[in-house]
Amino acid sequence: MFTHVKKLQYTAKPDRPDPVFAKRLQEIVGGQFGEMTVAFQYLFQGWNCRADQKYRDMLLDIGTEEIGHVEILATMIAQLLDDAPVAAQEEAAKDPIIAAAMGGMNPQHAIVAGLGATPTNSVGVPWNAGYMVASGNLLADFRHNLAAESMGRLQVARLYEMTDDRGVRDMLSFLLARDTMHQNQWAAAAAELEEREGFVVPATFDPSQEAREYSHKFINFSEGEESREGSWAQGPTPDKRGTFEYMAAPVAEGQEPILKPAPLYTHNTLPKK
Numbered sequence: 001m002f003t004h005v006k007k008l009q010y011t012a013k014p015d016r017p018d019p020v021f022a023k024r025l026q027e028i029v030g031g032q033f034g035e036m037t038v039a040f041q042y043l044f045q046g047w048n049c050r051a052d053q054k055y056r057d058m059l060l061d062i063g064t065e066e067i068g069h070v071e072i073l074a075t076m077i078a079q080l081l082d083d084a085p086v087a088a089q090e091e092a093a094k095d096p097i098i099a100a101a102m103g104g105m106n107p108q109h110a111i112v113a114g115l116g117a118t119p120t121n122s123v124g125v126p127w128n129a130g131y132m133v134a135s136g137n138l139l140a141d142f143r144h145n146l147a148a149e150s151m152g153r154l155q156v157a158r159l160y161e162m163t164d165d166r167g168v169r170d171m172l173s174f175l176l177a178r179d180t181m182h183q184n185q186w187a188a189a190a191a192e193l194e195e196r197e198g199f200v201v202p203a204t205f206d207p208s209q210e211a212r213e214y215s216h217k218f219i220n221f222s223e224g225e226e227s228r229e230g231s232w233a234q235g236p237t238p239d240k241r242g243t244f245e246y247m248a249a250p251v252a253e254g255q256e257p258i259l260k261p262a263p264l265y266t267h268n269t270l271p272k273k
Contacts, residue, residue, distance in 0.1 A: 002064070009068045010174040012076040014167040019105040021163055022080035023122055026106065028159065028175075029073045030120045030127035033151040039066035041132035041148065045141050048134055055138055058189070062182065069175065074117035076171055081115040139193040140201045146186035153179035199239040207241075216242040219250050 028034045046059030108118055119127045133144045153176060160172045197203035218233040225248060227233060233246040262268035 008072050008075060009065070010072060010171065012072045012079070012167075012171050014076060014079050015165045017082045018080045018163070018165060018168075019109065021165070021168065022077045022109060022117075023104075023106040024159060024162060025073060025077050025080070025122075026118065026120055026124075027122035028152065028155055029070060029077070029117055030125075031122065031155070032131045033148055033155060034121070034127070035066050035069040035073060035152075036119060036127050037131040038145070038148055038152065039063055039070060040129065041134060041145070042066060044132065044134035045138075045145075048136055049138070050136070051138055055189070058185075062185070065178075069178070072171065072175075076168065077109075077117035078115065080168075081109050137202055139190060139197060139203075142186050142190040142193065143201075146183060146190065149179050149182040149186060153183065200241075217245045217247055219247045221250055 030036050040063075042059050042063030046056050046063055049056035049059060106118075106122075106124060108120070108124055109115060112118065118124075121127070133141060135141055135144075156172055156175050156179060160169055160176065163169060163172075216237050218227065220227060228246050228248075232244060234244050236243055261270050
């Protein structure tokens, strides 16, 4: 059961309308790493959770919070679109550099949404459920969540640098802080599971069925050997099951991939006789 509180989690009041920035803000609403993605991602991870109830509860806590962040951003976008028709809005993009980069106002804000936010990214691509991950393996999911929050915070930080509107910056400052918390949260949750289950996902697969001679070998598949200097090419492995080995010259150990001719009914091209 969900309920809705009419007040926002945090204030969303711009100093002035700015339809070009409204278009930019759409990225953290309906983009790949936007609030819609993480909201549904965490909710589906929680709804599908078959592990300890504390993980389910935590996932539903944060997933529900992210719905509130979508509302904060939608409210901000609507106010950035206030009181100006499309023709006047396009004046904001008269600077040739800005016009080339941003293309002015998103016409759908006026034509489709009636000066409101849309479930799209900053170039109008609709939000896609394929952006979200809910695998049923919590360690894999929590690592993905950490990456999503890292990318999300990066985008919010870039947007912060693109505006001098104090109200917008205040809202973005709040989102930056929550993304800081969420990165720490997912790192802590993943570390807890790693301590219990081990580093490699899935922990339930029998390691004796793995070709272990290749499990900790870094192979130099590009010109140069600078990669040899990294911690991924020497020393103990994070899974504590071996030591990294550096292979300078890759060796092809498989067969030459020559396939037999296709049957005639497929009408493929046949080899020359």
